[in-house]
Every structure is written in structure tokens, then in C-alpha cells.
Amino acid sequence: MLTAIDKKLLFEIADLNEIPQGAFNLRKNGEGSGRHTTSNIDIITKKDKPGIDVIIKAGTKGESVYIPVIVSEGIEDIVYNTFEIGENSDVLIVAGCGIHNSSDKKAQHDGIHEFFVRKGAKMKYIEKHYGEGEGSGERVLNPKTIIEVEENGVVELEMAQIRGIDNTIRDTEVNLHKNAQLIVVERLLTYLDQTAESNTTVNLLGEDASAQIISRTVAQNESKQVFHFRLLGHAKCRGHIQCDSIIMDKAQVSSIPEISAFNSDAQLIHEAAIGKIESEQLTKLMSLGMTETEAEETILKGFLK
Amino acid sequence: MLEVKNLGLTLKGDEGEIQVLKDMNFKLEDKKIYVMTGPNGGGKSALSKAIMGIYQSTSGQILLNGEDITNKTIYERARMGIGYAFQQPARFKGIKVRELLEIASDKNKVPEMCDLLYDVGLCAQDYLEREINTSFSGGEVKRIEIATILARDLKLAIFDEPEAGIDLWSMQRLTETFVKMNEKYNTTILIISHQERILNLADEVIMVADGTVSEITTREKVLGEIRQIDSDCRCRQSCNKGGKAIADCDR
Numbered sequence: 001m002l003t004a005i006d007k008k009l010l011f012e013i014a015d016l017n018e019i020p021q022g023a024f025n026l027r028k029n030g031e032g033s034g035r036h037t038t039s040n041i042d043i044i045t046k047k048d049k050p051g052i053d054v055i056i057k058a059g060t061k062g063e064s065v066y067i068p069v070i071v072s073e074g075i076e077d078i079v080y081n082t083f084e085i086g087e088n089s090d091v092l093i094v095a096g097c098g099i100h101n102s103s104d105k106k107a108q109h110d111g112i113h114e115f116f117v118r119k120g121a122k123m124k125y126i127e128k129h130y131g132e133g134e135g136s137g138e139r140v141l142n143p144k145t146i147i148e149v150e151e152n153g154v155v156e157l158e159m160a161q162i163r164g165i166d167n168t169i170r171d172t173e174v175n176l177h178k179n180a181q182l183i184v185v186e187r188l189l190t191y192l193d194q195t196a197e198s199n200t201t202v203n204l205l206g207e208d209a210s211a212q213i214i215s216r217t218v219a220q221n222e223s224k225q226v227f228h229f230r231l232l233g234h235a236k237c238r239g240h241i242q243c244d245s246i247i248m249d250k251a252q253v254s255s256i257p258e259i260s261a262f263n264s265d266a267q268l269i270h271e272a273a274i275g276k277i278e279s280e281q282l283t284k285l286m287s288l289g290m291t292e293t294e295a296e297e298t299i300l301k302g303f304l305k
Numbered sequence: 306m307l308e309v310k311n312l313g314l315t316l317k318g319d320e321g322e323i324q325v326l327k328d329m330n331f332k333l334e335d336k337k338i339y340v341m342t343g344p345n346g347g348g349k350s351a352l353s354k355a356i357m358g359i360y361q362s363t364s365g366q367i368l369l370n371g372e373d374i375t376n377k378t379i380y381e382r383a384r385m386g387i388g389y390a391f392q393q394p395a396r397f398k399g400i401k402v403r404e405l406l407e408i409a410s411d412k413n414k415v416p417e418m419c420d421l422l423y424d425v426g427l428c429a430q431d432y433l434e435r436e437i438n439t440s441f442s443g444g445e446v447k448r449i450e451i452a453t454i455l456a457r458d459l460k461l462a463i464f465d466e467p468e469a470g471i472d473l474w475s476m477q478r479l480t481e482t483f484v485k486m487n488e489k490y491n492t493t494i495l496i497i498s499h500q501e502r503i504l505n506l507a508d509e510v511i512m513v514a515d516g517t518v519s520e521i522t523t524r525e526k527v528l529g530e531i532r533q534i535d536s537d538c539r540c541r542q543s544c545n546k547g548g549k550a551i552a553d554c555d556r
Contacts, residue, residue: 216398278395280391280394280395281395281397283359283391283395284395285408286378286379286380286383287357287380287388287389287391288383288408288409289380289384290408292380298408299400302397302399302404303398304399305399
């Protein structure tokens with residue numbers, strides 16, 4: 001039975017107003033709380049550790065899997081999920097974790113997700129993190145995402161930390177084989193004294209593999225952000241990292257991109273920028289009738305969209 | 306409708322304070338088109354920014370329909386019906402053309418936005434859903450900037466060098482748009498420009514030099530003077546056949 005808090009968390013992390021159609025697995029406070037499978041998508045509980053195996057049949061098209069996690073009390077939860085994305089399938093996977101912590105204990109969820117995207121398969125993966133609650137206990141989320149993309153596979157990752165997470169360490173590692181494609185869009189907001197660390201490594205292993213990483217973050221108040229982006233070109237390949245951060249108040253941001261080529265036909269680019277909101281942007285919106293606060297909110301909302 | 310009284314403006318620069326406007330006095334009347342022109346660095350942009358509230362004047366008064374707006378903020382002046390098209394418009398990562406036009410006005414229906422973009426020479430279906438980021442050329446951003454002003458129901462619209470970055474093929478439509486804005490919506494228009502095509506729109510021309518209004522005159526007089534200077538330059542170039550004469554003309 002979903003409480004009002006559960007429903008709010010589900011809406012924040014997965015845009016869900018109710019239990020979704022199709023395959024889903026809901027995890028609440030460290031335990032399974034609902035599951036549905038389809039003829040093409042099976043979900044099996046792991047026997048050796050907490051977590052699930054999601055198995056998508058070859059050729060599955062247009063189906064989705066929702067695997068949201070809700071933490072509504074001060075517990076520390078760890079889960080290992082494995083995804084098998086069958087050859088030539090085309091699927092959407094919506095993950096995400098919402099924490100409502102009204103206690104003085106730490107609420108933590110560590111999600112280790114491992115994906116095998118088989119030949120010619122296409123996967124869009126959306127992961128949102130959100131925290132709330134009036135308690136003094138910390139809200140901590142540490143996702144680890146490991147993805148193997150076989151020949152001609154396409155992976156699109158949308159990863160967002162919306163609000164309310166006190167500490168996070170995000171590790172992402174992707175291996176791209178021949179002609180595989182990766183697009184990563186990361187959005188992250190920190191405020192108060194929150195900290196966020198994001199480490200992304202992409203190995204371009206196969207010929208004509210390509211990767212594009214776009215990161216946009218906002219650091220407010222006294223929060224701290226550290227980013228490590230690594231693109232490693234082992235073959236004839238293309239890679240582009242673009243990181244933009246808006247820094248405000250007394251926040252701190254470190255953006256540390258690395259591109260390394262181990263093949264003379266690798267083309268790798270990185271761009272990184274950290275700066276305040278441009279005064280020209282604020283002035284323009286104010287000249288259209290917005291107060292400075294409204295203009296600032298509009299710029300940040302657009303930037304993190 | 307707008308009265309500027311004894312306006313002064315001092316700005317802080319790398320080499321200390323600079324007085325950019327000195328004891329400025331002039332009036333703008335309802336429903337007229339004014340073109341402000343004069344030498345570079347004379348104070349035209351500073352004056353227009355002081356009217357919008359982007360620069361806070363250090364002395365004097367600005368009145369809008371009799372109300373003193375000297376100490377009002379940018380957004381208060383915007384809400385009172387003053388609009389400003391920037392010479393070098395801002396770009397916004399994450400904000401689409403459609404969203405900026407929605408912010409600018411209540412004309413948030415797609416057909417209305419299409420009309421606005423058509424007026425500035427852009428095809429709406431190619432632009433509405435695009436972010437106003439570095440993928441746009443300077444001319445495209447400039448046209449979108451002008452569209453945000455056309456979108457608003459304004460008493461006074463200020464355009465700072467609207468022709469900069471706009472190709473000749475689009476200028477004709479743009480000048481027609483200024484006239485339409487003036488006639489249909491009774492908006493008083495103040496354009497900073499050096500272009501003859503824009504000067505031709507002027508009911509009156511405000512000459513600004515050395516931080517003050519040197520003259521308010523007719524477009525015929527200004528255009529006549531420009532043509533005379535142009536003629537003199539050509540004459541001197543052909544007589545002297547030298548680089549010095551051309552350099553003099555350029556000045």
C-alpha cells in the first residue's frame with residue numbers, strides 16, 4: 001500500500017502518479033514492495049545478495065521497465081541490480097531513488113546497477129534522485145552504474161539529482177564496443193552544505209564507437225561538487241565531454257576532465273566551464289519584467305532542465 | 306511621454322570614474338519614432354540604458370508620463386511599459402526561443418509567436434523549440450532579441466543598434482516592423498542607429514555627442530549633412546589619390 005509520501009516520492013523520481021503499466025519493481029525501505037513482469041521482460045530476485053535481475057528478450061521494442069526505490073525511514077540499504085538487454089531490443093528503463101527522512105538517523109541507499117546491452121540493442125536509462133523530510137538525519141545516495149555496450153548498441157543516460165540529497169558519490173563506467181554509441185546527460189543541484197562527487201569513465205574500445213557527455217550543474221550556498229570525467233580512446237573513435245557549472249554564494253566546484261588516446265585515430269574533445277550566472281542574462285530577463293530572484297530561478301531551471 | 310531632466314551618469318572604469326552623461330535634457334512625445342545618433346562613445350547606449358534602469362543615473366530625473374521613475378528598478382520600468390533590445394543580446398543555455406517569448410509577453414500561442422518571428426525574418430518552425438545557445442549566429446540571436454520587444458505591449462521601445470548583424474535582405478522587413486509597432490500599438494520608439502535606412506524612419510533625430518544632447522533635429526537635415534560629408538570624402542579621395550585622405554574620411 002502506497003502512502004501519500006510514497007506517491008509524492010514516486011512522482012518526483014519517476015513522474016508516476018500510480019503504479020505503471022508494463023514491467024516494474026518497487027523497492028521500499030530495503031524490501032520488494034510490488035512487481036509486474038511481461039511476456040518480454042522478466043524480473044527475478046537475486047539469491048546471493050539483495051537485488052534483482054531484469055531480463056529483456058531479444059527484439060523487444062517499445063516496452064519500459066520502472067524500478068523505483070523509496071526510502072522513508074532512517075535505514076541503510078544496498079541493492080545489486082543486473083540488466084540483460086537482449087539483442088536488437090529498444091527499451092526505456094526508469095530507475096531513481098526518493099528518500100523521505102523524518103528521523104535523526106542516516107537514510108542511505110547504494111544502488112549498484114550493471115547493464116549488458118547486447119548487439120544492436122537500444123536503451124534509454126533515466127535515473128533521478130530526490131530527498132526530503134524534516135528529520136536531521138542525512139540523506140545519502142551512492143549510485144554505481146556499469147554498462148557494457150556491444151556492437152551497434154546505443155545507450156542514452158539521463159541522470160539527475162533534483163534536490164535534497166546531502167551526500168552523493170556517483171560512479172559510472174561504460175565500455176563501448178564496435179560502433180556503439182553513448183549519450184550521457186547529467187544534471188545536478190547542490191545547496192546548503194551538501195556534497196556531490198561524480199566519477200565517469202568511458203572506455204571507447206571498438207572501432208567507430210562514440211560518446212557524448214553533457215554535464216550541467218549548479219552549486220549554491222556552501223555546497224561542494226567534484227567531477228571527474230574520463231574518456232579513453234582505445235580505437236578509431238569519437239568522444240566529447242562538455243561540462244558547465246554555475247557557481248553561487250560560497251560554493252566550490254572542481255571539474256576535472258581527462259581525455260586519453262591510445263590510438264592515433266581517436267578524436268577526443270573536452271570543454272569545461274565554471275562561472276556565475278551571466279549578468280547579461282539576469283538583466284535581459286529583468287528588462288522583460290522579472291525580479292532579480294525570478295530571473296535567477298528561471299535561468300537555473302532552464303540550465304538544469 | 307518621457308522627459309529627461311538634467312541627467313548625469315558617472316561610471317566606474319579601470320582608470321577611475323568617467324562621466325558619460327552630462328546634464329542631459331530632452332523630451333520624447335507619444336507615438337513618435339526617434340532615432341538617436343552621433344559619434345561612437347558619445348553616450349547613446351549609456352543614455353538608453355539609464356532610461357531602462359540598467360545604469361542608475363547619478364543626477365537628474367527621468368519622468369514617464371509625468372511619474373518620476375529615476376529610482377525605479379529595471380523590472381519596475383519594464384512593468385511600466387519600457388522595453389529594451391540589447392545591442393549584444395544574451396544567450397541562454399536551456400531556455401528555448403518559445404520560452405523566452407512566453408516570458409516576454411502573454412502572446413504565448415504558437416501562431417502569434419510565428420508572426421513575431423516572421424516579422425524579424427525567422428521561420429518559426431525552425432526556431433521555436435531551439436535553445437538560445439551558442440549554436441545561433443549573432444544575427445539570429447539579434448532577431449530573437451528584437452522579437453522579444455515586439456512581443457510586448459509597450460509605451461516606449463528602445464532598440465540599441467538593431468541593424469547590427471542583420472543582413473540587408475531582412476532590414477526592409479525590420480524597418481516595416483518598427484513602423485507597424487509604432488502605428489498599430491502606438492508605441493513610442495527610440496532607435497540608436499547610424500544607418501540611413503533607419504534614419505529615414507525618424508520623426509525626429511536626437512544627436513548625442515560628448516555625453517549630452519547636442520541637437521534634436523529633422524531626418525532631412527541629418528541625412529543632408531551625411532550626404533554632404535560623403536560627397537566631400539569622395540571628392541577628396543579622387544583628388545588626393547592617397548591613403549591619408551581615405552584615412553581622414555574614415556575618421
